[in-house]
Amino acid sequence: MSEHGINLPGVIVVAEPGIHDLLNSSGVPWLVQERQDSVAAMWAGLSGGHLSANSRILVFTDPGAGGDRAETARAIVAMSAAGAHVFVASWDQAQIGALSVAIDEATAAQGLQRGSLRYHVLTTELGGRALLEGMRTPLNSEVVFPTEFPATVDRALLREPSPMSLSSFAALPPLTTAAATPALPPLGIGQPSGGGASAASGACEELLARPAIPGQVTITVTSSKGGSGKSTASLLLAASIARSSRLGGRPLSVCLVDMDTRDGQIASLIGKYMPTALNIRVQPVWDELTIRRHLVHEPELGIDALLAPIRPRTADTVGPDFYRTMIRSLQRMYDVVVMDTSVQYLDPLIAKVCLPEATEVLFITTLASTAVQGMARALREITAPLEESGLGIQRDKIGIIVNQSLAGVGMQREQILAAGLGVPVVGVIPLATKDVLTATNLHRMHTLLDHELIGPAYNDLARTCIPGRGLAEFSVADATADPAGPVPGVVIELPVSHDQPGAADNGNGAQGEKKKGMFRRA
Known part of the structure; x- marks a missing residue:
């Protein structure tokens, strides 16, 4: 959210008017949105776009024994699990224990570990200044609080009559089946529902029983070395497939999945951080509607994205069983699914989901000797048979992408081909550091699709x-030219295995016999 061009954290208040007014007049640089009368109103505001899906600060009130404390507790758990800063205003010290019990029960009901979530209880009895001071330390990394609050915050906080009762939630439609729920725009933060949800218990049998979309392709993009440009490659490949298929007159639906649950980069590249996979994980049923509501749509790239959790500590909450269900569900919803992994290729999430569930695996390397040597080790582990403690992935569904390619840097084509262990090079991406950094920092990755070197x-x-599938070829007329002009010899010359039926390179530049496989189709 922004005001006068300045990005400010958004605040959602599901509490009394006095608290809403206090936050608005506090002098803290945040954007306090319209007060919500109930949890149901909050979900409706998020789904309808009246509240910002990127809000990171939420203030609830404990409805007390007479209100629907369980519903509030479920909302607290969902928001906290999604990485938001959650505060709860307590009006009765004697009721804090009961509130804690309700939150623990909601945590367990959503399949999360008790005590794993972070929220902060704000005592209202000491007045406005004390409540704001209670928010200062938890929000140190999010907001710069003023050294001194205005005198207007020195006020008593009174609990006005609140409509937060069971009846106020009755209008909220159920989210358990697609048939029972009307189509809604994407949400920023997912609404929880009651009922347990263990690692894969939310799987929708109806969705998984469908056949995969005809011709469905699932691509895993991986590497063994950080800084190889893997996430950028995943994003631009997904966007290029979407765009060239659309220009070719046969548009393909494409979903990009950030599988790096501890250090995901896709959100940073597109500039959108919510919702994430955690918002789906806390739902009781992971049907198509629920999944679509918690994907990020990026219209300029023409793709949807399932983002990784914001906080690394929540990675274990969305493990292999959950993601296997997500990938198999997305294969029934999208023509193309692209998975961006971490560099830990022996991690269970990669070994048990990303590699075996893929129809194609792209291994990214740069021309640095450490990257090429690391690729050789990784490919040896990935392709070794299971009985030899390898991962047993067939080489004919793997292709190598040489990224950030530049001629004359002391890396010879023979070295790359030898390190590939017979895996073909299927793409060479030129080095364009300044343009890529600019597009990344400005969240304008779509402009790289028209770059005169990177686009083609x-x-x-x-x-x-x-x-x-009729993908259109790159149009030179649409290319964005470098003012200095193209630099000759910027890309190391490598034999590239292109459209099929293709020929496997024998490592000496000669063409071998045609072979079946993801990159050698008959």
Whole structure:
């Protein structure tokens, strides 16, 4: 959220008018949105776009024994699990224990570990200044509080009559089945519902019983070295497939999934951070409607994205069983699914989900000797048979992408081909550091699709990964030219395996016999 061009954290208040007024007049640089009378109103505001889906600060009130404390507790758990800063205004010290019990029960009901969530109880008895001071320390990383609050915060906080009762939640539609819920725009933070949800218990049998979309392709993009540009490659490949298929007159639906649950980068690249996979994880049923409501749509790239959790400490909450269910569900919803992984290729999430569930695996390397050597080790582990303690992934569904390619840096083509252990090079992406950094920092990744060097490279890669589907070729007329002009010899010359039926390179530049496989289709 922003005001006068300045990004400010958004605050959602589901509490009494006095608390809402206090936050508004506190002098803290945040954007306090319209007060919500109930939890149901909050969900409706998020789904209807009246509240910002990127709000990171939420203030609830404990409805007390006479209100629907369980519903408030479920909302507190969902918001906290999604990475928001959650505060609860307590009006009765004697009721704090009961509130804590309700939150623990909601945590267990949503399949999360008791005590794993963080929320802060604010005591209202000491007045406005004390309540604001209670928010200062937890929000140190989010908001710069004023050294001194205005004198107007020195006020007693009174509990006005509140409509927060069971009847106020009756209008909220159930989220357990697609048939029972009207179509809604994407939400920023997912609404919880009652009922347990263990690791894969939310799987929707109806969705998983459907056949995968005909011709469905699932691509895993991985690497063994950080800084290889893996996430950028995943994003631009997904966007290039979406765009070139649309320009070719046969548009394909594409979903990008950030599988790096401890250090996901896709959110930073597109500039959108909510909702995340955690918002789906806390739902009782992971049907198509629930999944779609918690994806991020990026219209300029033409793709949807399932973001990784914001906080690394929540990674274990969304483990292999959950993500396996998500990928198999998305395969029934999208023509193309692209998974962006971490560099820990032996991690269970990669070994048990990303590699075996993929129809194609792209391994990213740069021309740094450490990256090439790391690729050799990784490919050896990935392709070794299970009986030899390897991962047993067939080489004919793996392709190598040489990223940030530049000629004359002391890396010879023979070294790369040898390190590939017979895996073909299917893409070479030129080095364009300044332009990529600019697009990344300004969240304008779509502009790289028209880049005179990067655009054609990703278009070639897209048509290699998705052959026979009418993807349009890169249009030179749309290219964004570098003012200095193209630099000759910027890319190391490598034999690239293109559209199928393709030929496997024998490592000496000669073409071997045609082979079946994801990158050698017959």
